[in-house]
Amino acid sequence: MDVPVSPPNGHAGPPTSPAPVTPPRRELPLVVGDCIYTLVESMNAYCRLETMLGKPTSTLVLEAASGSMTATRALLWSHLQARHSAEFTLVEQAGALVDIVGLETVWQQLQALAGVEAPAPARVISRQVRRARLRKAPRGG
Numbered sequence: 001m002d003v004p005v006s007p008p009n010g011h012a013g014p015p016t017s018p019a020p021v022t023p024p025r026r027e028l029p030l031v032v033g034d035c036i037y038t039l040v041e042s043m044n045a046y047c048r049l050e051t052m053l054g055k056p057t058s059t060l061v062l063e064a065a066s067g068s069m070t071a072t073r074a075l076l077w078s079h080l081q082a083r084h085s086a087e088f089t090l091v092e093q094a095g096a097l098v099d100i101v102g103l104e105t106v107w108q109q110l111q112a113l114a115g116v117e118a119p120a121p122a123r124v125i126s127r128q129v130r131r132a133r134l135r136k137a138p139r140g141g
Contacts, residue, residue, distance in 0.1 A: 025082075028113050032100050039113050040082035049078040052091075061114070064107075073098060076106055079113060 030037045046057045053060065053074060063071035077094035080087075088094055098106050 026113050026115065028109050030097070030101065030106070030109050032097055037080060037097070038083040039076075039079040039109055041113060042078065042082040045078040045081035048081070049074055064110070069103075072103065072106065072110070075110055079110070 025041050027038050027040045030039050049060070050056055055063075057075075057078075060068075060071045060075055064075055073095045074091055076098065077088060077091045080094055
């Protein structure tokens, strides 16, 4: 009959199996003109974002998916913090990137970074665009 034997100093010996390997943080490039920014999932940035906005990250993701520009900009800002915090000290600075590359590009990168395939945020169409489309639409007669 085998009896487990404790090490002489009372401490457990080295682990018998290797520690589980944790996957690396997801990182993706965001190309803006001649610059390449690295978007990174960061627990510290998520926590800072939650503290700033008073909302959980999961709520912000749902708001962004529903078309919230504020939530989308905030999520982009949080993903820039791990590598570019000195350059993006304000959330508004991340918004300037959206103006350059477009909301669709930013949304695709945020989706890929999260590893989810969700629908793109609803497009906001101004009243002027809707009116112009209605005026140009063929009329049944």
